[in-house]
Structure formats: structure tokens, C-alpha cells
Amino acid sequence: MINIKRAGQLTNTAPDTIRYYEKIGIIAPIKRDKNGFRQFSERDLRRIKFMRHMRTAGLNISALLEYATLIQQGDQTRAARIALLTEQRDLLQQKVAVTQSAIEQLDYKIAHYDDHMSDAKHLI
Amino acid sequence: MINIKRAGQLTNTAPDTIRYYEKIGIIAPIKRDKNGFRQFSERDLRRIKFMRHMRTAGLNISALLEYATLIQQGDQTRAARIALLTEQRDLLQQKVAVTQSAIEQLDYKIAHYDDHMSDAKHLI
DNA sequence: ATATACCCTGGAGTGCACTTCAAGCCAAGC
DNA sequence: GCTTGGCTTGAAGTGCACTCCAGGGTATAT
Numbered sequence: 237m238i239n240i241k242r243a244g245q246l247t248n249t250a251p252d253t254i255r256y257y258e259k260i261g262i263i264a265p266i267k268r269d270k271n272g273f274r275q276f277s278e279r280d281l282r283r284i285k286f287m288r289h290m291r292t293a294g295l296n297i298s299a300l301l302e303y304a305t306l307i308q309q310g311d312q313t314r315a316a317r318i319a320l321l322t323e324q325r326d327l328l329q330q331k332v333a334v335t336q337s338a339i340e341q342l343d344y345k346i347a348h349y350d351d352h353m354s355d356a357k358h359l360i
Numbered sequence: 361m362i363n364i365k366r367a368g369q370l371t372n373t374a375p376d377t378i379r380y381y382e383k384i385g386i387i388a389p390i391k392r393d394k395n396g397f398r399q400f401s402e403r404d405l406r407r408i409k410f411m412r413h414m415r416t417a418g419l420n421i422s423a424l425l426e427y428a429t430l431i432q433q434g435d436q437t438r439a440a441r442i443a444l445l446t447e448q449r450d451l452l453q454q455k456v457a458v459t460q461s462a463i464e465q466l467d468y469k470i471a472h473y474d475d476h477m478s479d480a481k482h483l484i
Numbered sequence: 485a486t487a488t489a490c491c492c493t494g495g496a497g498t499g500c501a502c503t504t505c506a507a508g509c510c511a512a513g514c
Numbered sequence: 515g516c517t518t519g520g521c522t523t524g525a526a527g528t529g530c531a532c533t534c535c536a537g538g539g540t541a542t543a544t
Binding site: 374376377380384395396397415420421 | 530531532533534539540541
């Protein structure tokens with residue numbers, strides 16, 4: 237059986253973070269053994285990995301909680317889930333665009349640091 | 361002359377944030393009029409815009425402070441500045457990669473929500 | 485002269501997402 | 515039987531980047 241330490245290794249997530257995710261409800265309650273210790277299933281691990289991945293990418297907890305809540309409410313929320321995922325994907329795409337343009341500005345500065353000094357219009 | 365309210369509008373930055381940026385040193389001290397009111401130059405505005413842009417993209421304050429400090433130290437820090445900008449650009453590129461992969465996962469889920477239910481391996 | 489509308493400062497407060505802590509339970513090894 | 519190690523909980527603490535506030539100054543309009 238997979239305990240919380242192992243689950244943390246397998247999902248690259250601190251045990252405290254896993255407990256926190258369960259407590260706030262973005263992952264479903266984990267099964268316990270007779271001592272109250274968490275026993276992780278493969279599905280639990282997939283859920284943790286997914287939430288970590290989305291958090292790392294920049295989704296906030298409240299969006300993930302909404303999603304987790306929709307899942308818990310069953311199949312009739314499918315349309316709402318798709319809408320939420322689509323909205324969040326669009327947000328991530330905007331983020332990528334902003335970051336790309338920052339990368340371009342950095343590249344420009346890196347490439348032109350020789351030519352001008354810092355009073356040139358494009359430099360600070 | 362450009363006061364802080366106008367500077368905020370022109371740079372899309374709250375006046376409180378501009379004061380904060382000056383206080384912590386990621387922008388140079390702003391010139392004051394006889395009443396102690398800030399008078400922003402075009403260069404000040406460029407600096408604020410740059411810092412906002414970088415912050416929005418995800419650079420942290422400490423990296424920006426390092427950069428601002430190097431600028432203040434003059435031309436002999438050019439190599440260090442380029443190194444810092446390059447390092448930060450690489451970090452942003454990694455961020456973009458992570459975010460892109462999250463977008464792909466979301467796209468996959470959006471596209472396949474009909475086919476399977478949530479016990480499929482790729483869904484949570 | 486009084487109201488209005490700016491600005492200033494230092495310091496406290498906020499929101500987010502963890503992260504750490506204190507106190508305690510249970511099982512295995514010496 | 516007692517220590518060690520892993521787990522449990524609720525609650526408090528942390529770090530980051532702002533954001534707000536109290537108390538006060540100055541200039542313009544009525």
C-alpha cells in the first residue's frame with residue numbers, strides 16, 4: 237500500500253501539501269487504514285499529479301476547487317466542467333503570450349546591450 | 361509634468377505600487393517638486409513599464425532588484441547584467457514549457473470528455 | 485475661510501498557497 | 515517496557531507582493 241511519504245515521492249508533492257489539498261477539497265478524501273493512515277490508490281496519485289501540474293502552470297486553488305466540486309457532483313456537470321477547463325486553458329494561453337513577449341524583450345536587451353547605453357529608449 | 365496618478369495610468373500600475381517599487385529600489389528614486397510630489401520623466405515611465413512587464417511575466421522582485429542594483433553600479437556591470445537577463449529569460453522559457461504542457465493536458469481533457477468517464481487513466 | 489482634491493510617509497493589513505508546529509496515537513525493534 | 519519512526523490533527527506561522535490606512539501637508543475653487 238502507498239503511504240503519504242511514498243505518494244509524495246511519486247507525485248513530487250510534499251506530504252503536507254497533499255494533506256492540505258485533501259483538506260481544502262481539491263482532491264477527494266483518501267481512504268484510511270485501521271490506524272487512520274492514508275492509503276493512496278493509483279487514481280489518487282493521478283489526481284494529485286494533475287492538481288500539481290495545474291498549480292505549477294498557474295491555475296489558482298479556487299478554480300481547481302470548482303473543478304473538483306463539479307467532478308464530485310457527477311456526470312450531469314460535464315458541460316460545466318468543459319466550460320471551466322476551456323476558460324482556464326484560455327487564461328493559460330494568455331499567460332504564455334505575456335511571458336513570450338517578456339522573453340522577447342529580454343532577448344532584445346541581451347542582444348543590444350553593447351550598442352547603446354541605458355538611456356536608449358528601449359532600455360531602462 | 362507627470363504626477364503619480366498620471367504615471368499610474370500611463371504604465372498601468374497603481375500609484376501605491378509605484379511608491380512601493382521606488383521604496384524597495386527596483387526603480388530609481390523619482391525626482392520631486394518643491395512640495396515633495398513625484399515628477400515622472402519618460403525614462404521613469406519606461407522603467408516602471410519594464411518592471412511591471414517582467415513582474416507580470418513572473419520574474420520575482422529579488423531578481424529585479426538585483427538587476428536594478430547592477431544598473432545603478434554603472435557600466436562595469438554589463439556582463440553581470442547580461443548574465444542575469446539570460447538566466448531570467450531561461451527561467452521564463454521553462455515556465456512557458458510547463459504551461460504549454462498544462463494547456464495540452466487541458467485540451468486533451470476537453471476533447472475527450474465524451475469518450476470516457478473519470479476513471480479512465482488520463483482523467484482524474 | 486472652507487471645502488476639495490491632490491500628494492506625502494511609515495506602518496499595518498491582505499490574500500494566496502503553502503509550511504511548520506505541538507501534541508498525540510500506534511506498531512515494530514531492542 | 516521503552517524508544518524510534520511514521521503517521522494523525524488543528525492551528526499558527528511564513529513569504530511574497532502588494533494594498534490600505536492614518537495623519538498630515540499644499541494648492542485651487544467657491
